[in-house]
Amino acid sequence: MTTTTSIMRSEITEQPEALRRTLDAVLPMRSEISALAGQTRNVLFIARGSSDNAAVYGSYLLQTQSGRLTSLASPSVATIYGAKVDLSGVLAVAISQSGRTQEIVDTMRWAADCGARTVAVTNGADSPLTQAADVSLVTRAGNEIAVPATKTYTTQLAALAVLALGLGADLDPGRLTGVPDVIESALDQSDERCEEIAQRLVGVHGAVVSGRGLAFSTALETALKLKEACYLHAMGLSYADLLHGPIAVVDRDTPAVLVAANSGPTLPGIAALAERVASVGAPAYGIGGGSALGAACDLSVPAPDLSEWLAPVSLIIPAQLITEKLARRLGYNPDAPRGLGKVTQTS
Amino acid sequence: MTTTTSIMRSEITEQPEALRRTLDAVLPMRSEISALAGQTRNVLFIARGSSDNAAVYGSYLLQTQSGRLTSLASPSVATIYGAKVDLSGVLAVAISQSGRTQEIVDTMRWAADCGARTVAVTNGADSPLTQAADVSLVTRAGNEIAVPATKTYTTQLAALAVLALGLGADLDPGRLTGVPDVIESALDQSDERCEEIAQRLVGVHGAVVSGRGLAFSTALETALKLKEACYLHAMGLSYADLLHGPIAVVDRDTPAVLVAANSGPTLPGIAALAERVASVGAPAYGIGGGSALGAACDLSVPAPDLSEWLAPVSLIIPAQLITEKLARRLGYNPDAPRGLGKVTQTS
Numbered sequence: 001m002t003t004t005t006s007i008m009r010s011e012i013t014e015q016p017e018a019l020r021r022t023l024d025a026v027l028p029m030r031s032e033i034s035a036l037a038g039q040t041r042n043v044l045f046i047a048r049g050s051s052d053n054a055a056v057y058g059s060y061l062l063q064t065q066s067g068r069l070t071s072l073a074s075p076s077v078a079t080i081y082g083a084k085v086d087l088s089g090v091l092a093v094a095i096s097q098s099g100r101t102q103e104i105v106d107t108m109r110w111a112a113d114c115g116a117r118t119v120a121v122t123n124g125a126d127s128p129l130t131q132a133a134d135v136s137l138v139t140r141a142g143n144e145i146a147v148p149a150t151k152t153y154t155t156q157l158a159a160l161a162v163l164a165l166g167l168g169a170d171l172d173p174g175r176l177t178g179v180p181d182v183i184e185s186a187l188d189q190s191d192e193r194c195e196e197i198a199q200r201l202v203g204v205h206g207a208v209v210s211g212r213g214l215a216f217s218t219a220l221e222t223a224l225k226l227k228e229a230c231y232l233h234a235m236g237l238s239y240a241d242l243l244h245g246p247i248a249v250v251d252r253d254t255p256a257v258l259v260a261a262n263s264g265p266t267l268p269g270i271a272a273l274a275e276r277v278a279s280v281g282a283p284a285y286g287i288g289g290g291s292a293l294g295a296a297c298d299l300s301v302p303a304p305d306l307s308e309w310l311a312p313v314s315l316i317i318p319a320q321l322i323t324e325k326l327a328r329r330l331g332y333n334p335d336a337p338r339g340l341g342k343v344t345q346t347s
Numbered sequence: 348m349t350t351t352t353s354i355m356r357s358e359i360t361e362q363p364e365a366l367r368r369t370l371d372a373v374l375p376m377r378s379e380i381s382a383l384a385g386q387t388r389n390v391l392f393i394a395r396g397s398s399d400n401a402a403v404y405g406s407y408l409l410q411t412q413s414g415r416l417t418s419l420a421s422p423s424v425a426t427i428y429g430a431k432v433d434l435s436g437v438l439a440v441a442i443s444q445s446g447r448t449q450e451i452v453d454t455m456r457w458a459a460d461c462g463a464r465t466v467a468v469t470n471g472a473d474s475p476l477t478q479a480a481d482v483s484l485v486t487r488a489g490n491e492i493a494v495p496a497t498k499t500y501t502t503q504l505a506a507l508a509v510l511a512l513g514l515g516a517d518l519d520p521g522r523l524t525g526v527p528d529v530i531e532s533a534l535d536q537s538d539e540r541c542e543e544i545a546q547r548l549v550g551v552h553g554a555v556v557s558g559r560g561l562a563f564s565t566a567l568e569t570a571l572k573l574k575e576a577c578y579l580h581a582m583g584l585s586y587a588d589l590l591h592g593p594i595a596v597v598d599r600d601t602p603a604v605l606v607a608a609n610s611g612p613t614l615p616g617i618a619a620l621a622e623r624v625a626s627v628g629a630p631a632y633g634i635g636g637g638s639a640l641g642a643a644c645d646l647s648v649p650a651p652d653l654s655e656w657l658a659p660v661s662l663i664i665p666a667q668l669i670t671e672k673l674a675r676r677l678g679y680n681p682d683a684p685r686g687l688g689k690v691t692q693t694s
Contacts, residue, residue: 041433041436042389042416042418044416048587048588049588052588059421060421060423060424063421063424063428063430063432064424064428064430065430067430067431067432067433068432068433069389069391069418069432069433069434069437070418071389071416071417071418071419072418072419074406074407074410074560074563075587076407076559076560076585076587076613077407077410077411077560080559080560080612080613080616081410081411081560081612083410083411083412083414084414085410085414085415085416086388086414086415086416087416089388090416103587205552205553205580206552206553206580212423212427213421213423213424213427213428216421227582227595227596228595229595231595231596231598232596233552233553233580233582233596233601235574235580235582238423240395240422240423240450241395241396241399247687248574248575248576248578248684248685248687249574249578249579249580251578254580265427265428266423266427269427337595338595
């Protein structure tokens, strides 16, 4: 085990503070969001990479709690095809860590031209994205240096929870403001178990990461982290999509990482999936899921008790820790994966 | 090389005839679709597995050609969370090979309860899905026995092209009716090249499959085929998503399969991606993409000349052939992958 630390590791531990600053700044903006969104019915998320995984969280949250149909944008419809789509009555929510990815800025501008109202969720306070948006929810993650997003991702989730409140979700904002403390006390406790899981993942070629509903976003983000920093062929799939074909790849050499909140309606399905994975001899590693998932997995990292709608903010943290530890064990620098820069430009 | 044939292989070759029967049946339904969709603005696709990949094609086609915003449903919002979402003004399009997957039937019924008009796209003429839908586009693929969907998938694409016409796409129906002949004459010609690519994929653990815009659906379906029948860790990613992180996994041992129509605005990006893949020493295999992609790849399968909006119907066929050949080379039965049944039940 290497003892070197990394910038990614420091940024992981900064998350409680980053979340406090972000909530202080964006929670008061609920009424501004309500006013902007009053005339809209659908929400269109515009994002890539980790921000797109945050959008998946936002998508489930708004559909289950705010009664709004959501879409994830296909930016090429705007930037490559230059299509004319009727977006009147649509609230377009562009999510970008830097606020400077040209494709995202261009797609948000296109949405406005097509009739949408626009919201930016970004850590780039004075970025082209905030300049172009009707309302900006600026996360206060501070400067993020490691390429794999950590604190910018969890603060995006917090901003999206505020968006849901602004759109009328009947949820207790007090629960949201309590999240930073809950995460802070859980951070140290999960370190050792994450180390054990990272150790088991050394030498593994491929893995499946699965979650359902609100925690599906966590599965996607976990898979992305493992791909970008550990070069592991990790596939993020919802519980149901996994059973529609890809379950065939799970075998003795292909572990499954399963993610769930400690409570909620998706938990029985994920626990059953862990048993199915075990029945074909594949290792199952759990993140969260309370005792139901823990009992069905070979190893699991307990998650603090948070309501299902807030659990994704905490569930990703063990995955970040596992990624950072595994990258270092494999001799990679988690702060600077090969072939990637901090601001990705696509068109 | 094994000489045994398979049911999957027979079903691949039946596609021109299946497409002819399907187009004869569904093209006349354009006016019925127009009438149903007149009061709707957004389209919500409800599907899983291969049908979900067909939905991705439909999503790009309707956004680029019919001016409609589309969403891919998260069935758990309906079946697990029982959420109330405002779906007035929404056309819900449920796609299911069998028409009997309970989750899809339930989600379509939920959409109707939330105010949506409903269309079924299915090969199950007298299925619960057709019984519940306002209008049904019944594909005429005939009985499909092999578990990996082939002719039910391409006929779904044809039905979705008809849907686009019904929703006002300014495209020539004559091009669509010409597709079966074009595919028929191309089928035999690609066999040898597919054999060569299958041979190169023996022993490979993971692969990346990429396409963009309308052909992104083909990349996703290719990756699913390779996962379910060859147990290959194949990741289907859009060109842009690949550059936002997962490009890090591409190396000498991780080939990229790149898919594009012979013409269209996404072609330069895919050809540039092939060059980037080659620059890190990874093998690049092309499907379609004309001479631009062919020149940038180690090996490629030429595709017949079809307009970009119709190319996905033909581009998937070499991928089906490669999957069938690779499965047999690996000693697997392509007709019956482990852990999968023909009708997948999820809830």
